Amino acid sequence: MPLPFWQTVLWELLGTGTLILLGAGVVANTTLRGTLGHGTNWLLITLAWGFAVFTGASVAAPSGAHLNPAVTAGLLCAGQLPWSAVPAYLLGQFTGAFLGAVLCWLAYKPHFDAHDEPRATLGIFATGPAIRALPWNLVTEVIGTFVLVFWVLTSPAAKAADSSGVPQFGNSALGYAAVAFVVIAVGASLGGPTGYAINPARDLGPRLAYAVLPIRGKGDPDWPYAWVPVLGPLLGATAAGLLYRTLPV
Template sequence: MHSVGDIFFWELCGTALLTLMGCGVVANVTLNKSLGTGGGWLLVNFGWGFAVFTGASVAAPSGAHINPAVTVGLAVYGELPWAQVPTYLIAQVTGATLGAIVCWLAYKLQFDEHDDPANTRGIFCTGPTVPNKPWNLVTEIIGTFVLVLWVITNPSATAGEAGVPDFGNAALGYAGVAFVVIGIGNSLGGPTGYAINPARDLGPRIAYAILPIRGKGSAEWGYSWVPIAGPILGGALAALVALALPAAS
């Protein structure tokens, strides 16, 4: 059993790596003085998938949530005490903010030379291609539902007959959830940029608001509640569906 401090530390580190690499791939594709300029949506999706793999692997001692929607989903499902939820959430948002700041440090010169600095918010946080908050919320609920249902229904390896481990999808380790995130991005990410993680969106949005980025635009706080509420609702809904599913034989 890990202490509250241990949980906070591992979740902070894992989520910081998540946004460092996730925001990093978007910066690489977006900023015109970067070698990845024009790499496209598929590169972004793979980059975020590998960011999840890296962050979750580092945060393994805490359960590798690195996402408030996963934390809430596991609490609703009964796998996590509600008393631990605030520790996870605070660590995740703090880590996500720090990771985004370090990403900016890595690309500082490219931000300074970018020819459209007013439109750099998308490097840090999400936004809809067609603004309509109720429908944007639905999109985020659906994408996060897929992620959290997969997490809940694919537990770690268990002891099988004669002590032989039953790995199932756990044999993939955290690569499994990386594949799911890439799949969600490719299939469901187009309308809103698939936050599917409140910390991943809120932390970098805070970073964007406070960083001294030359000529930056608005942080779009009026939209910010959508990538928070949608994933939380999607995660909770996934947990309720998982509870209703028949037990595996």
């Protein structure tokens, strides 16, 4: 049975908020001056984002733990989710992402105030390209998200899902930890060009929080780039969902 609208919103909000709090938190820990993790490397960031997904997904298990409009879109295109369920998932995901970013800022407030390059703090909240070439940045996000969503669709979890869109994550004893491994793999392998948003809410919600929060000396939210980590994941997810429908499964 599908959850009522507001229960889906609540669980997706809590799960996505947890995801962003922990994911943005590790970037803050490695970036901001004076933290105990300052100066650590990309491997720590990819590992922490993976386990942030595991933690957020575990929290949001009652709703199926999409946490990501791309996952919602992929399940929709694969015929695993009705259109009527989509608004609740999107509302919870984008709201949770915004609130998780706000909580990250609160947790690191003294370090934001003391950071010696305050204009370079956008990367704590949102993604950005290593080489700015928007069409190719879009391609990178499409490919990375395709890998994630296609795995979700072909995993035992999605195959066990019913029309409510609530996957029953199997993957033997791994449960939601299996998703973490996929996110770590995508980040370590494909995250270098764009920072691997692979999730429109993960980028847009925190980017909006960065724009409105009173962060000392902050830089520009870079809205001209913001469409890439939104459109790219949706295109990758749509491709994964449509391909899945053609397979003999």
